[in-house]
Amino acid sequence: MSQFTVKLPISVELGKVKKKKYYLNLNIMRNQVGHLINNVKKEYARMAHGVLPNDGTFYKKFELDYELWLPDTRKRDISNVLSIVDKNFCDALVSHDIVTDDNYEYLQKVTYRLGGVDDDRKGYVLITVKEVK
Numbered sequence: 001m002s003q004f005t006v007k008l009p010i011s012v013e014l015g016k017v018k019k020k021k022y023y024l025n026l027n028i029m030r031n032q033v034g035h036l037i038n039n040v041k042k043e044y045a046r047m048a049h050g051v052l053p054n055d056g057t058f059y060k061k062f063e064l065d066y067e068l069w070l071p072d073t074r075k076r077d078i079s080n081v082l083s084i085v086d087k088n089f090c091d092a093l094v095s096h097d098i099v100t101d102d103n104y105e106y107l108q109k110v111t112y113r114l115g116g117v118d119d120d121r122k123g124y125v126l127i128t129v130k131e132v133k
Helices: 034-051 078-095
Strands: 003-009 011-014 020-023 062-070 107-117 124-131
Touching: 003 034, 011 034, 034 078, 062 078, 078 107, 078 124
Parallel strands: 062 107
Antiparallel strands: 003 124, 011 020, 062 124
């Protein structure tokens, strides 16, 4: 079985003149207006496309494993962060033609887990995409 791992941040910065950081977190995103959510999604897809394989990798069925590295020791609900990362990353996989779709016919399993605290205090997620036969 084939697989690859990418490292992506848990926030995006938006704004042409003054950049503002938006954390990918369900509690934050659910209260935002539609155009901001769409801009976050576009920026996350742009970042993901920069680290996704460009070698023709294609998986008919796949699994995803998310390992969250937090920027500090504050307690957080892992799924609040990773549910938004997952949604945006799955959309990027589809738009990058690595998978056909992210519905249950193709995406067989999703795992969330905590990795620890990021030494650089920025926060990131390691995402492993694994082909399933």
